Amino acid sequence: MTPLHLTYQAAAKQSAEVTDWAARVGWLVGLLLFVALVYWLMREGWKWRGTLQGDVPELFTSPDEPGEAKLTMSGRYHGSTTAGQWLDRIVAHGLGTRSRVELTLTDTGLDVVRPGASDFFVPLAQLREARLDKGIAGKVLTEGGLLVVTWQHGERLIDSGFRSDHAAEHTEWVETLNHMINKTEGAR
DSSP states (O other): HHHHHHHHHHHHHHHHOOOHHHHHHHHHHHHHHHHHHHHHHHHHHHHHHHHHHTTSOOBBBBOOOOOOOOEEEEEEEEEEEEEEEEEOEOOOGTOOOEEEOOOOOEEEEEEETTTTOEEEEEGGGGGGEEEEEETTEEEEEEEEEEEEEEEEEEEEEEEEEEEEETTTTHHHHHHHHHHHHHHHHHHH
């Protein structure tokens, strides 16, 4: 063997392997198909949960004359769950959709206006409790960082979670709501 031939063999041993692009593309396509499958399964699970919650009646809409606003709040709606079960999200009628929210409390009830999602109204007679909490399905905050309103809808007790843009408003909302609820229950 010539010295040039030996030098070529030494250089060939040191050179990197050629990338197998077909294998890489195959893995990438496989990964994308797997992610798409997982997303599709999650979406089907969400739709199935809505089907299982078909017994939830249609939501009330705001009355024509809601009355004078006692309190208003801008913030986020984080979803609704079965009362006392903070992980059992209710998705029927759009209650599981997170969104911005404008809350208005009047003598007739709680008006929940959600841009980009279904608005709903909770009559005062259906309100059961208001409290500060730290979490609701899919959202955990610091202690007392979430305003949770419990209300009756059909045969269900529902917890709905709200977070004000100004968290200091939460305490006033809890006190006012509970005062109105207790006054209503005493009148029954």
